[in-house]
Every structure is written in C-alpha cells, then in structure tokens.
Amino acid sequence: MLIVDIDTERAEALSRELPGSKFLKCDITDQSAVNATFDKIDALDILVNNAGIGLVGNIEETAPEDFARLFQVNVEGMYFVTKAAIGKLVASKGTVVNIGSVAGLVGIKRRYAYCATKGAVIAMTRQLAVDYAGKVRVNVVCPGTVDTPFVEAYLEKFHKHEKEKVRGELNQRQLVGRLGKPDEIAYSVLYLCSSEAEFATGSALTIDGGWTAV
Numbered sequence: 001m002l003i004v005d006i007d008t009e010r011a012e013a014l015s016r017e018l019p020g021s022k023f024l025k026c027d028i029t030d031q032s033a034v035n036a037t038f039d040k041i042d043a044l045d046i047l048v049n050n051a052g053i054g055l056v057g058n059i060e061e062t063a064p065e066d067f068a069r070l071f072q073v074n075v076e077g078m079y080f081v082t083k084a085a086i087g088k089l090v091a092s093k094g095t096v097v098n099i100g101s102v103a104g105l106v107g108i109k110r111r112y113a114y115c116a117t118k119g120a121v122i123a124m125t126r127q128l129a130v131d132y133a134g135k136v137r138v139n140v141v142c143p144g145t146v147d148t149p150f151v152e153a154y155l156e157k158f159h160k161h162e163k164e165k166v167r168g169e170l171n172q173r174q175l176v177g178r179l180g181k182p183d184e185i186a187y188s189v190l191y192l193c194s195s196e197a198e199f200a201t202g203s204a205l206t207i208d209g210g211w212t213a214v
Helices: 008-017 031-039 064-092 112-131 149-158 160-173 182-193
Strands: 002-005 022-025 046-049 095-099 137-143 204-207
Touching: 002 008, 008 022, 031 064, 046 064, 046 182, 064 095, 064 112, 095 112, 095 182, 112 137, 112 204, 137 182, 149 160, 182 204
Parallel strands: 002 022, 046 095, 095 137, 137 204
Antiparallel strands: none
C-alpha cells in the first residue's frame, strides 16, 4: 500500500499503523511532482483519489482565487494523478475509486465552489468509466457529512462560539440523525475495489445517512 500525501507528519503516522505500507510525499497540484512520484511505482492495482479542500461561501462571497484553488486541488489534482496512473491501471486491469460528495449531487447552501468541484469529480468518474470500460473500473463514493478533522476545522473556523449547536445541526442534516463514520466510508471504498463489485463501474455510491433521499 502506498500513501501519497503532502502532510508528512500525518501520513507517516498512518503508515506506521499499516504494516507493509509506504509513504511518498507529493503535492498533487504539481504535475511534474505527480509524474515523478508515479515513475517510482512499478505496478498499480487500485487508485483511491482522496484529496480535497472546502470553502464556505455563495457566489458573491467566493473570490476568484479561492474558486481557482478549489478546482486546482479537487479537480486538476485528481486529473494529474489519474493521468499518471492510468497506464499502470490498464496493465493490471485495475480499479479507481474517487471520493466525491453529496455536494456533487445536490445544492448545499454557501458551498458554491465546493459543489462545483464535486460535480466535476462525479462527471470525470463517469466519463473515465466509459472510455476504459472492460479495462479499468471507475467509481465514485459520495459521502454525506462525516466526523473527520475536515469537519472539526470547519467548526473551529466558522462556528467557534457555537460549535456544539452547529454540530447538532450537522447531525440532524442526515436522516439517521448522526454524522457518518470514517470507517463506513472506507468500507464502501473497499467494496468497490473488491471482486464482489466487478459489475460496478461508472457508479456514484451515496453514503449519506439518507440526506439525498429527501
């Protein structure tokens, strides 16, 4: 298993928890760095694209540079990584799982740029599945709100004075009344990478506690 990340401290800590894993530092927004990283990889069976940043703001509140930065990380970075990996994945008849979001399926208040990028991730997934049908399976997982450091950072930045109130509102946004758990998303990825999912390609698997069912 290869962990490719820009956050050395957390990636190395994760690698220590996963026997046999290896950490490779790489900024996915730098195409040259991405290509150099994948040149070090002899073979690849599975690619999980799980890098992304968020932004709170409607279109009037979204600065052009912030809009561009979200697309640089969430969309262009995924393009660079997948482009560098696709030849190796074809050789192994491998699998790609992209991490999208319900934000690519429904509109979320004050998430203009984020919704735009996650909509692009879903479209890229489906298009790639068409071009590489029978060669590489390509799917996307669309989580609802998951209890991760990403959510904690949002609460700390925008709702420091009312964190528990807003956390409760986030819980209730899912029909089941709670945030998702990281392991629940990980197991959905595991399923899509398994032989049991060989008939699944071009799919958007929604793991959102019922949010998009309303």
